[in-house]
Amino acid sequence: xxxxxxxxxxxxxxxxxxxxxxxxxxxxxxxxxxxxxxxxxxxxxxxxxxxxxxxxxxxxxxxxxxxxxxxxxxxxxxxxxxxxxxxxxxxxxxxxxxxxxxxxxxxxxxxxxxxxxxxxxxxxxxxxxxxxxxxxxxxxxxxxxxxxxxxxxxxxxxxxxxxxxxxxxxxxxxxxxxxxxxxxxxxxxxxxxxxxxxxxxxxxxxxxxxxxxxxxxxxxxxxxxxxxxxxxxxxxxxxxxxxxxxxxxxxxxxxxxxxxxxxxxxxxxxxxxxxxxxxxxxxxxxxxxxxxxxxxxxxxxxxxxxxxxxxxxxxxxxxxxxxxxxxxxxxxxxxxxxxxxxxxxxxxxxxxxxxxxxxxxxxxxxxxxxxxxxxxxxxxxxxxxxxxxxxxxxxxxxxxxxxxxxxxxxxxxxxxx
Amino acid sequence: xxxxxxxxxxxxxxxxxxxxxxxxxxxxxxxxxxxxxxxxxxxxxxxxxxxxxxxxxxxxxxxxxxxxxxxxxxxxxxxxxxxxxxxxxxxxxxxxxxxxxxxxxxxxxxxxxxxxxxxxxxxxxxxxxxxxxxxxxxxxxxxxxxxxxxxxxxxxxxxxxxxxxxxxxxxxxxxxxxxxxxxxxxxxxxxxxxxxxxxxxxxxxxxxxxxxxxxxxxxxxxxxxxxxxxxxxxxxxxxxxxxxxxxxxxxxxxxxxxxxxxxxxxxxxxxxxxxxxxxxxxxxxxxxxxxxxxxxxxxxxxxxxxxxxxxxxxxxxxxxxxxxxxxxxxxxxxxxxxxxxxxxxxxxxxxxxxxxxxxxxxxxxxxxxxxxxxxxxxxxxxxxxxxxxxxxxxxxxxxxxxxxxxxxxxxxxxxxx
Numbered sequence: 001x002x003x004x005x006x007x008x009x010x011x012x013x014x015x016x017x018x019x020x021x022x023x024x025x026x027x028x029x030x031x032x033x034x035x036x037x038x039x040x041x042x043x044x045x046x047x048x049x050x051x052x053x054x055x056x057x058x059x060x061x062x063x064x065x066x067x068x069x070x071x072x073x074x075x076x077x078x079x080x081x082x083x084x085x086x087x088x089x090x091x092x093x094x095x096x097x098x099x100x101x102x103x104x105x106x107x108x109x110x111x112x113x114x115x116x117x118x119x120x121x122x123x124x125x126x127x128x129x130x131x132x133x134x135x136x137x138x139x140x141x142x143x144x145x146x147x148x149x150x151x152x153x154x155x156x157x158x159x160x161x162x163x164x165x166x167x168x169x170x171x172x173x174x175x176x177x178x179x180x181x182x183x184x185x186x187x188x189x190x191x192x193x194x195x196x197x198x199x200x201x202x203x204x205x206x207x208x209x210x211x212x213x214x215x216x217x218x219x220x221x222x223x224x225x226x227x228x229x230x231x232x233x234x235x236x237x238x239x240x241x242x243x244x245x246x247x248x249x250x251x252x253x254x255x256x257x258x259x260x261x262x263x264x265x266x267x268x269x270x271x272x273x274x275x276x277x278x279x280x281x282x283x284x285x286x287x288x289x290x291x292x293x294x295x296x297x298x299x300x301x302x303x304x305x306x307x308x309x310x311x312x313x314x315x316x317x318x319x320x321x322x323x324x325x326x327x328x329x330x331x332x333x334x335x336x337x338x339x340x341x342x343x344x345x346x347x348x349x350x351x352x353x354x355x356x357x358x359x360x361x362x363x364x365x366x367x368x369x370x371x372x373x374x375x376x377x378x379x380x381x382x383x384x385x386x387x388x389x390x391x392x393x394x395x396x397x398x399x400x401x402x403x404x405x406x407x408x409x410x411x412x413x414x415x416x417x
Numbered sequence: 418x419x420x421x422x423x424x425x426x427x428x429x430x431x432x433x434x435x436x437x438x439x440x441x442x443x444x445x446x447x448x449x450x451x452x453x454x455x456x457x458x459x460x461x462x463x464x465x466x467x468x469x470x471x472x473x474x475x476x477x478x479x480x481x482x483x484x485x486x487x488x489x490x491x492x493x494x495x496x497x498x499x500x501x502x503x504x505x506x507x508x509x510x511x512x513x514x515x516x517x518x519x520x521x522x523x524x525x526x527x528x529x530x531x532x533x534x535x536x537x538x539x540x541x542x543x544x545x546x547x548x549x550x551x552x553x554x555x556x557x558x559x560x561x562x563x564x565x566x567x568x569x570x571x572x573x574x575x576x577x578x579x580x581x582x583x584x585x586x587x588x589x590x591x592x593x594x595x596x597x598x599x600x601x602x603x604x605x606x607x608x609x610x611x612x613x614x615x616x617x618x619x620x621x622x623x624x625x626x627x628x629x630x631x632x633x634x635x636x637x638x639x640x641x642x643x644x645x646x647x648x649x650x651x652x653x654x655x656x657x658x659x660x661x662x663x664x665x666x667x668x669x670x671x672x673x674x675x676x677x678x679x680x681x682x683x684x685x686x687x688x689x690x691x692x693x694x695x696x697x698x699x700x701x702x703x704x705x706x707x708x709x710x711x712x713x714x715x716x717x718x719x720x721x722x723x724x725x726x727x728x729x730x731x732x733x734x735x736x737x738x739x740x741x742x743x744x745x746x747x748x749x750x751x752x753x754x755x756x757x758x759x760x761x762x763x764x765x766x767x768x769x770x771x772x773x774x775x776x777x778x779x780x781x782x783x784x785x786x787x788x789x790x791x792x793x794x795x796x797x798x799x800x801x802x803x804x805x806x807x808x809x810x811x812x813x814x815x816x817x818x819x820x821x822x823x824x825x826x827x828x829x830x831x832x833x834x
Contacts, residue, residue: 019438
């Protein structure tokens with residue numbers, strides 16, 4: 001197994017100003033490629049410390065990835081350290097990166113300054129992978145005890161460079177091929193799901209493994225991996241196991257690739273020519289925000305009403321005052337009336353609604369964390385109640401994700417009739 | 418200066434499943450206490466690796482904080498390692514933590530199992546800080562080359578333990594007292610702000626320092642720190658500098674403590690008895706989501722309409738069809754009509770609106786990243802246009818934050834008349 005270390009350079013991480021998301025993204029990609037990350041280290045912008053840490057990690061791991069410390073300003077001393085520890089005698093200009101530097105600066109209406117030209121200079125012993133998204137090149141040093149990759153620190157540049165880096169790793173390392181397939185599941189806790197899948201999981205071939213990767217907003221990502229590549233029939237055997245898994249999951253599965261609920265719901269709407277809307281109380285706009293975070297959502301999402309005030313529920317959504325008075329605001333009846341109301345108002349095919357108590361305080365009838373979710377469509381409406389036990393922020397997230405999933409199931413029921 | 422290392426234990430971080438937010442929170446708190454974090458390390462659940470890493474960091478730094486590896490399951494071997502490297506002969510039961518274990522499990526309707534009882538057992542040489550939020554105690558080992566703190570890995574428990582840990586650090590370390598004050602600013606880029614403040618900043622007393630801490634959703638946090646404590650008049654001298662800073666900033670400042678735009682806007686609304694609403698197109702619900710993320714927002718936020726479809730803009734918000742036709746959907750006129758429309762619909766004192774193109778594609782009239790923001794109030798309406806150059810997700814965030822700030826300034830103008 002190939003081992004890797006990730007080294008992050010930058011004072012801004014050590015003082016807690018910036019969260020290190022690069023290491024997570026890189027670690028996840030490496031792990032799925034069959035490279036085992038054994039250590040992550042964050043250090044400051046100190047030349048001696050950078051040199052010592054990189055050399056130490058090159059003793060520990062065959063692959064070392066360092067991110068950060070490559071900007072055009074004087075704080076960034078990483079490149080000089082890389083030249084020194086790689087035994088480079090001098091620098092060379094990389095024409096491909098220089099073209100990119102010019103293209104990017106001109107695109108921003110800026111002149112090319114000497115400090116920008118320096119960015120296309122790399123230590124003599126470096127191979128270069130052109131950074132398509134920024135001015136600092138990605139450098140590879142193969143003449144070390146292991147191989148050292150240097151990435152820019154800007155998150156979208158670092159993450160954007162991952163595919164090219166993985167290609168380089170695969171081309172140079174004796175990696176055993178690993179197959180991965182993802183299945184997205186929503187609606188069961190990890191423990192309940194694992195109990196449900198145990199009989200199947202226990203009979204998985206010895207070269208296959210199932211991982212549970214939970215996330216509050218997207219549910220559980222199930223990742224089936226196949227580590228055996230000798231027989232040549234791995235793809236077929238994976239497909240056979242995936243079919244069994246999908247049959248066991250039924251509608252709990254919302255995507256058979258890495259995805260999220262809003263994308264899955266959007267696909268159902270788009271593929272079936274359906275329009276959506278929502279009426280939110282306790283989720284306060286988060287459902288609409290999630291739905292519209294998907295590019296192209298303007299093709300099927302008509303709009304939403306956040307009715308925080310009771311008067312808005314009555315006047316805009318047309319929820320009858322006596323329904324609120326009789327059942328309380330947090331009730332099945334109000335959830336149903338809100339969904340029906342916004343469906344009528346926007347003319348959408350389907351609608352979803354929420355009314356509940358995200359916190360910090362409950363009311364005389366319901367504890368904090370209670371939510372009623374309503375859905376409405378051409379065949380009528382339906383509601384469900386959940387009680388979560390989290391803080392306000394997390395409750396809002398759980399309410400919104402549950403609402404998207406409830407709407408998804410409601411539409412699928414109609415489509416499968 | 419006291420140096421610290423933070424060591425995170427857990428395979429879930431190394432495979433990229435979980436983002437390490439604990440280290441950031443802890444680093445920020447330590448830095449503001451005057452402890453300098455020199456290294457963060459993440460390692461797996463391997464006993465030998467844990468022991469070696471902790472001993473190495475104890476050579477490097479006077480304070481070492483390790484998080485994770487303390488759950489009730491067998492994966493968690495950290496406590497045995499801590500016993501070994503601290504030279505503990507055995508374990509002792511901590512009654513205070515045991516009471517907390519019983520209280521927490523009973524609160525969840527669970528019985529106390531032997532593995533839970535074990536959680537209140539600590540190595541003989543450990544001092545204990547009771548974990549008020551979970552079953553695993555916080556342990557302090559003072560008999561090492563430096564001092565080793567062991568925290569649980571569950572984020573809300575780790576973050577919840579920070580104040581008690583800082584108290585312990587302050588009680589045992591010769592820290593020079595540092596004073597910090599935060600000022601929140603929105604509406605200027607870091608470079609422009611730094612130019613504006615340069616004349617004042619250049620004349621700061623030698624023992625004071627200003628840090629710029631930018632964040633896309635909250636703007637720039639300015640942190641003024643005073644490191645001198647000899648003269649005894651630091652608080653007054655800080656106040657004098659803060660007054661000068663505030664005068665320079667004017668309405669660019671939205672809070673004189675660590676805060677965010679939605680909280681600042683909420684405070685203005687609450688203190689002046691004003692109600693708010695919003696009409697969102699390109700922000701798709703995010704403004705409402707931000708406003709309602711503040712506890713107590715139901716006291717001043719009436720509701721919102723997300724009008725993704727033109728028909729919803731016309732029918733629900735009452736934007737005249739000819740205004741859209743004449744000016745285009747992304748226009749000053751439509752932004753104003755949307756804000757006025759939702760203000761009329763909800764009966765709120767003030768309203769804010771957005772119409773723009775978050776991406777991925779622009780239209781024939783406007784590039785991606787264009788937004789018109791409208792505000793409406795008792796004295797009429799006003800609009801502003803911004804063009805940002807980010808991806809869809811980031812554009813939506815910038816649009817929403819800018820809209821909250823524009824509404825804040827609009828209300829302040831009226832209040833200051």
